[in-house]
Amino acid sequence: MATQTRTAPTSASHVLPTCHQPEESKSELDWADLVTLDLSQIDAPGGKQKLAKQLDDAVHRVGFFYITNFGLTQEQIDRQFAIAKNLFSLSEEEKLRYRADLEHGNYSGYRPLGSIEVFPGLRDNIEMYNVFKFIPELSRTHPEVIRQHREEIESFQRHIAQDTVQKLLTLIAIVLELPEGALTKGHRYDDVSHCHLRYMLYHARSAEVNAKFQDVYTKGHTDFGSLTLLFRQSIAALQILAPDGAWKWVKPYPGSITVNIADVLQFWSNGYLKSSVHRVVAPPPDQAHLDRLGLLYFLRPAHDLDLKTLDSPLLRRLGLKGDDHSAREGVKAGDWVRARVKGNWDTAKDRNAKGGAREEEEVVGGVKVIKYYD
Ligand SMILES: O=C(O)CCC(=O)C(=O)O
Numbered sequence: 001m002a003t004q005t006r007t008a009p010t011s012a013s014h015v016l017p018t019c020h021q022p023e024e025s026k027s028e029l030d031w032a033d034l035v036t037l038d039l040s041q042i043d044a045p046g047g048k049q050k051l052a053k054q055l056d057d058a059v060h061r062v063g064f065f066y067i068t069n070f071g072l073t074q075e076q077i078d079r080q081f082a083i084a085k086n087l088f089s090l091s092e093e094e095k096l097r098y099r100a101d102l103e104h105g106n107y108s109g110y111r112p113l114g115s116i117e118v119f120p121g122l123r124d125n126i127e128m129y130n131v132f133k134f135i136p137e138l139s140r141t142h143p144e145v146i147r148q149h150r151e152e153i154e155s156f157q158r159h160i161a162q163d164t165v166q167k168l169l170t171l172i173a174i175v176l177e178l179p180e181g182a183l184t185k186g187h188r189y190d191d192v193s194h195c196h197l198r199y200m201l202y203h204a205r206s207a208e209v210n211a212k213f214q215d216v217y218t219k220g221h222t223d224f225g226s227l228t229l230l231f232r233q234s235i236a237a238l239q240i241l242a243p244d245g246a247w248k249w250v251k252p253y254p255g256s257i258t259v260n261i262a263d264v265l266q267f268w269s270n271g272y273l274k275s276s277v278h279r280v281v282a283p284p285p286d287q288a289h290l291d292r293l294g295l296l297y298f299l300r301p302a303h304d305l306d307l308k309t310l311d312s313p314l315l316r317r318l319g320l321k322g323d324d325h326s327a328r329e330g331v332k333a334g335d336w337v338r339a340r341v342k343g344n345w346d347t348a349k350d351r352n353a354k355g356g357a358r359e360e361e362e363v364v365g366g367v368k369v370i371k372y373y374d
């Protein structure tokens, strides 16, 4: 069921099970064709321009891409998976002591198994634990395994936030023909925003139960923030809604991070950057029995930024930037993210009462969004 483990010989108080990557699926799947950016090229002469060129179609038409050479080793990543494994093996009673205040749109902490109704009467198979940035404004208590590995978790977060993400935002700014620092300034580690590292555990289900769920683990959705970075176990499960309208599998390549554009970048670019619909489904038959761990970094903009379209030469040329009188103009990013988290939490019931819908429009924080996809 679970991934293989053995105990690493470390000091008594820091013992973590070693988390090995499972064998890749041998199933023939319809994989999405995504570009890979080699981030080690960014400081080479002309490197930024070359990478931005490579990124242009990916962020505009697809919304997903891979990055390699991002400065974290597989061992560092596997340590995070091991922390996740250890965390989820705690008793339910212990985990519930750290439950997130979901009802108020705050995701910091634990979200218990079965929190969301996927279809009427059918609840999700996911546990998650969100570790927000370690800044005073966001401090909270955590279980012992997080407290013990706090330094390691913080330096992992900081590397993503202060290095990887800054490079990506620089490249995206170049795509939009903005000054290179235009997007990085609302995304500093010390800015108050709900950026977090997320540990997830998808519990494997039997073929019979999967059939009831039409093989869906998480319905199609877009992410709320700026960017999402996914460190993946070698288990196929993530799918994107490709530009041709078909669901395609996203292959988990060792040594890569899968990155997707999220809603706020789509707003700032008035739709030029694509916040892609994606979902999680039961793995193919040779991996369907595996519990699947998730390790994700959700980048969110500083709370006090607004959502109006950025003034970029590209957007002007394409007619995507006029005087912005849209409903987004007065909306703060922090309010938007909170409203989406809260909305996600308490509208699943209403949606199911209406019989479900492939697409549903809803006004969140003053902004109209399409929210649900089967
Ligand atoms: O587990 C995955 O591969 C994706 C999860 C996801 O889309 C999310 O948590 O927003």
Ligand SMILES: [Fe+2]
Residues within 6 Å of the ligand: 221, 222, 223, 228, 278
């Ligand atoms: Fe997502």
